[in-house]
Amino acid sequence: MKRHASAQWNGDLKTGKGTVSTQSGVLSQTQYSFTTRFENGNGTNPEELIAAAHAGCFTMALSAQLGAANLVADQLATTATVTMEKLDAGWTVTGIHLDVKGRVPKADAAAWEKATTAAKTGCPISRLLNTTITMETKLES
Known part of the structure; x- marks a missing residue:
């Protein structure tokens, strides 16, 4: 399976503009x-x-892990927050925090x-990213 997306850029870094598009057309x-990225x-x-x-990706992986335990969620909600910092080497993604809630x-x-931990390590995007991934979870009743 392969998926693709594309980007186009015109101009210099600070005043230029670009567009991104996805194979599915969700982004067209x-x-x-620069202002959408740093401002x-x-x-x-x-x-x-x-x-x-x-x-x-994580939320789908969590649903799969719950299913393997014969559990079905009424609702799962995940917010992923990417942290980017300017280091000596330049701008670097230094972490991702997952805030996970589920009923x-x-x-x-x-x-x-068990399910959230397995989903965090098993999600293909988690495995792709070479950064620290932290997580906070909450099981709601």
Whole structure:
């Protein structure tokens, strides 16, 4: 299986603008720029897209882990926060924090912990990223 996305950029770093598009068409010439990445401009940025990919992948992996334990979630919600810092080597993604909430009938704390930990290490996007990934989880009743 292969998936693709594309980017186009015109101009210099600070005043130029670009677009990103995905194979599915969900993103179609979506604007990104210096201001959307390092300030609060309208549009997207690579770090936001990584966060979205990780949140989606992790949540699906968690659903699979729960299913393997014969548990089905009423609801799972994950927010992935990417941290980027300027280091000596330049701008670097230094971590991703997953904030995970779930309503899972019949799940106890041990089952929840086992499923979230396995999903964190087993999610393909987690394995792709070469950074520290932290997580906070909450099983709601």
